[in-house]
Amino acid sequence: MQWDNLRYLAAFAEYGxxxxxxxxxxxxxxxxxxxxxxxxxELGLKLLDRRGRRLTLTLEGExxxxxxxTMQAQANAALRIAEGSRGDLVGEVTIxxxxxxxxxxxxxxxxxxxxxxxxxxxxLLGEARQASLDRREADIAVRLSRPTDDSLVQxxxxxISFRAYASAHYLExxxxxxxxxxxxxxxIRNSPQQQALQDLAGxxxxxxxxxxxxxxxxxxxxxxxIAMLPDFLAAGEERLVVALPDYTPLIRGVWxxxxxxxxxxxxxxxxxDHIRNANGSGINHQPS
Numbered sequence: 001m002q003w004d005n006l007r008y009l010a011a012f013a014e015y016g017x018x019x020x021x022x023x024x025x026x027x028x029x030x031x032x033x034x035x036x037x038x039x040x041x042e043l044g045l046k047l048l049d050r051r052g053r054r055l056t057l058t059l060e061g062e063x064x065x066x067x068x069x070t071m072q073a074q075a076n077a078a079l080r081i082a083e084g085s086r087g088d089l090v091g092e093v094t095i096x097x098x099x100x101x102x103x104x105x106x107x108x109x110x111x112x113x114x115x116x117x118x119x120x121x122x123x124l125l126g127e128a129r130q131a132s133l134d135r136r137e138a139d140i141a142v143r144l145s146r147p148t149d150d151s152l153v154q155x156x157x158x159x160i161s162f163r164a165y166a167s168a169h170y171l172e173x174x175x176x177x178x179x180x181x182x183x184x185x186x187x188i189r190n191s192p193q194q195q196a197l198q199d200l201a202g203x204x205x206x207x208x209x210x211x212x213x214x215x216x217x218x219x220x221x222x223x224x225x226i227a228m229l230p231d232f233l234a235a236g237e238e239r240l241v242v243a244l245p246d247y248t249p250l251i252r253g254v255w256x257x258x259x260x261x262x263x264x265x266x267x268x269x270x271x272x273d274h275i276r277n278a279n280g281s282g283i284n285h286q287p288s
Contacts, residue, residue, distance in 0.1 A: 005039035006068035007075075008032050009047065013057060013065050039064075076136050081261050090119045093271045097142035098188075099126035100213045100233050101160075101254070106142065109278035113271070120267055128187035128211055133259040139268050141257045144191075153263045155256040155272065161231045161249040162193045164200055165240045170223040179204050179243075180225035186211025196250045197228040 011021035011032070018029040018036075025032065040047050047061035057065060097106050102124055110122055131137040133152060147154055166179075174180075183206040184194040198206070208224055210216050213233060220227040221239050228250070234240045256275070262268050 001042045002035075002038060003071070005035045005042065006064075006071055008035035009039060009061070009065060010068040010072045012036060012055075013069075018055065073134065076134060077261065079136060083262065083265055088119075089117055089267050089270055091267060092121045092123055093140065093267050094123040094125065094138045095140045095142065095271065096125040096127055096131040096138040098128060098144065098213075100230065101142060101144075102126035103214075104232050104236070106275065109275045110271075111278075113274050116274070117267075117270055120270065122271060130187075133257065133262075139258060139262055139265075140271060143255045143257050144252050146253060146255055147257055151260050152257050153260055155276075157254045157256050157275070159251050159253050161251050162196065162228050163231060163234070163249045164197070164226050164243040164247055165217070165220055165229045165234045166226045166243045167221055167223045167239050168241050170220075170225065171241065171243060177204075180207040181205065182208045182210070182216045182219050182225045182227040184211065184213075184216070184228075185209040188213075192252060193228045193230075193250055197226075200226075200228070200244075200247070 008021065008025070011024050012018065015021045015024050018032045021032045022029040036048060043064065045060045045064070046058055047064060049056045049058050049061075095102075095106065103126060106124060110124070113120070113122060125131070125138065130143065131141055133139075133141055142157070143154075144160075179201075181197055181201040181204060183189075183197055183201075184191055188194060188211055189209075208216075208219050210219070213229060216227040217229050217233055217237060217240070219225065220229070221237060226243050229240070231249070256272055258268060258272075
């Protein structure tokens, strides 16, 4: 039996299609299909229901998938242990963070890292979704909520504040009862800042939604309405002003999160320490 075929089954189930699995695995969709056919032949089971326009797993496919996912998780664990045991400062470290935070906070603090560590590269991903540290989608994740998974080590980096912002022109020409609001969508549609915006809006209209806070800020700059924005983002835009100066800002903690297997990896520690030192404030190095 070709055990690698199970990896293709796990990818197909995770990404929902041959094409999605192919993109994740860096191959062609025909290659994924071929490996799945080989797995069916080796097991003598029909794992995919090919009726209709969309492939789905059969009952047997679902049962085999559980085994495939377990094997994939164990393989990822082995790779994390190996990576975490490496003592050299060579290779690549992947950081995932919300897009605006990655651009305005993390990126500036990485300045000078390449000069200090010439054999290390940093891959910085700005994405609203939470990357899986278990599946090694990232080495370090920046989270705006404290994880509850015991396998993850959390270091509090800082706190950020959110306030209601708008253009001065908008506030001059619209009374409070006629305000329109710019809300969140996608991965951040249920975020605390979205809830704070809804509480502030009350019965007023949420006229725009976006899953990207930089787009929300752009809408606010152009006079589209009121947006709940992080101060670090709004501070760089002189056309934005605080809509309600007496409003108590929403405070959210920011956490650097890594898998426990990676906490002692020298290259991961180097990146974390560099970000911490650039921050200029102490960070508790103990998991909490």
